[in-house]
Amino acid sequence: MPYQLIDTGSSRSFPAAHALLDGGSAAGDVVILIGADAGSALNDVTDRASRAAILVELRTESLGTHTGESRGTEGSNVLGFARFRLGDGAPSDLVELVRQPATPDSAIAAAKAVLEGAGLKVAVCGDFAGRIIDRLVRPYYNASLRRLDEQLATADDLDLTLKLGLGYPEGPIGLLERTGLAHHYDVTAALFETIGTPDYAPARRAVVAKRRAEKGLT
């Protein structure tokens, strides 16, 4: 399916060359808006109603921020998406595709076809704070950081236990250090604003990393 790609610059999902970027054309039934201003560019899409699907790249915000919402009946051919990526780490192959309650199945199918055609894996989710992965892992990361403070085990042993015991490719402490604790702060603080339970509150070590990053320290 031919798709039109509109790049507003500084995409978090696609910071480097990718088949999805290479395959875009000037016109198409599906429109993909990427970059930091993808949501604002929605207004520039012509013939919006006649498109099979319009995909808007999201960061931590809800899709509703760009489409508007009403009484839980919202939903159109506009979908949100983000390629999952932890902080400074490379983006994964997983795209979270965000729908609203009344999003037509045909729009989801058209979006999936384009994304999967570019070699990406797609998980569909509702327009919830943190979508799937961040919503699930941020409390776990915060708990790991807190338990490190409480000396449940050394950082190495915490990581090793989760790798050997559950087959995770990386333990939480090493992973957060590699991808940036200050980034974890940003994501979990955004979720905490919406969800409000203590498990999303940034752990002390993430607060320290964020404050130091603000001062240009590492």
Next chain:
Amino acid sequence: MSSIKTVGVAGAGTMGAGIAIVAARAGFRTILYDTRQDTLDRARRQTEGFFAKSVQRGKLTAEAVETILGNLVGTTDIASMAECDMVIEAIFEDLKVKHGLFSDLNAVCPPHTIFASNTSTLSITEIAGGSGRPERVVGMHFCLPAQLMKLIEMSPGLTTAPEVFDAAWTFAEALGQRPVKTKDNPGFILNYFLVPFNNDAIRMVEAGVAEPADIDRAIKAGLGYPMGPLELLDLVGLDTQLLLCEALHGVTNDPRAACPPLVKRMIAANHLGRKSGRGFYNYDKDAMFGG
């Protein structure tokens, strides 16, 4: 070097049978004790099957397996445990039952014998308190399946003598396992993180954030985990998850450890996971054997 020569394993169920394989394979004389002969017989059949595969795969020679199996004996007589330098218990997860076993073993075993518990959720200090030798009790939490997984979470209780912990640690290494040191905390490391994590995934299904298959796909493709949380829960069993939640939440009061209501509804509907043919996914029970 470990001064331990003879190892006792109490409980020949899922974990005990695997732990006995680990001990015997590492060259220890191993006595597997259970109150039920049929359980011992099943463990023996499983063990022989396991080692037959090890030979087929070229991991062990037939002679080595013969020696290992000759060193591994089963018994329903607790008096046979008198020879053991170390006893690892893997019986029911119940403090009173574990106290009963350890006080019987305390009467049978020599004073130097170390008692280890494979408990997943109980306190090592509380188990030690009813053992008759609280300074010689340590936590040694193996992972399922014990015969394949290298990790042992090791925890001293408040009363454990440091030299006993050190001796158990050396023994764990002599088993060819990878010990990690943790505290006598509910769930140690693995279950402390895993049980609430899995509950969070269940609550996402409850809240309609995404379908189970989408959640699992996201976690596997996004983070490289070998299994998604809902697939894993189907394997563990929803009834087991309930028990783990009750044990952990009962001591920690952590809201994330509280059992999500959906689990109880699924248990009521007999959607226990793979073992009942349906959990978050449907399993065609005859898929492998049907014609």
